[in-house]
Amino acid sequence: MLNGVFRRFKADESGAVTTDWVVITAAVVGLGLVVATSIGGSTTEAAAGVATSVDSTVATALGHEQTTEEFLASYNPVSSRHRGGSGPDSWVRGSYEYTSRMSDSQLAASYARNYSKAMTGTNAVAADRLAVRERVMKERGMSVPSGNKSAAEVRKLYA
Numbered sequence: 296m297l298n299g300v301f302r303r304f305k306a307d308e309s310g311a312v313t314t315d316w317v318v319i320t321a322a323v324v325g326l327g328l329v330v331a332t333s334i335g336g337s338t339t340e341a342a343a344g345v346a347t348s349v350d351s352t353v354a355t356a357l358g359h360e361q362t363t364e365e366f367l368a369s370y371n372p373v374s375s376r377h378r379g380g381s382g383p384d385s386w387v388r389g390s391y392e393y394t395s396r397m398s399d400s401q402l403a404a405s406y407a408r409n410y411s412k413a414m415t416g417t418n419a420v421a422a423d424r425l426a427v428r429e430r431v432m433k434e435r436g437m438s439v440p441s442g443n444k445s446a447a448e449v450r451k452l453y454a
Contacts, residue, residue: 370427
């Protein structure tokens with residue numbers, strides 16, 4: 296009698312299918328985690344770019360381009376050096392006045408230098424200066440070099 300029970304138990308394969316499905320499900324979940332991890336950073340960057348573009352498009356569609364005074368009053372420096380002292384409002388106004396006195400060629404050269412430094416992700420002072428340079432360039436009808444990120448996008452490297 297005991298021998299018959301062991302033989303039937305040994306021959307029974309009904310649980311093998313469950314084991315196969317557990318292994319397959321674990322493999323699919325693992326693959327999904329690998330894919331999500333590998334594209335996670337790229338999707339965050341893409342979402343930030345879309346958000347900036349949508350904000351700009353909505354502002355343009357509504358006919359509201361930020362005025363210089365709004366820019367100066369609302370600018371929040373990413374550099375701790377520009378947040379101290381007499382306050383961020385004082386720094387951005389002084390930088391704006393200094394930048395406004397530059398010739399177009401000086402402005403373009405200063406923009407290029409600060410863009411290069413700010414893109415390293417380690418020079419918050421350059422990122423702040425870049426925002427002011429870009430603002431003055433737009434006021435003069437100068438365009439940001441093709442392929443460059445906007446100052447707002449560059450500032451996100453310091454958030």
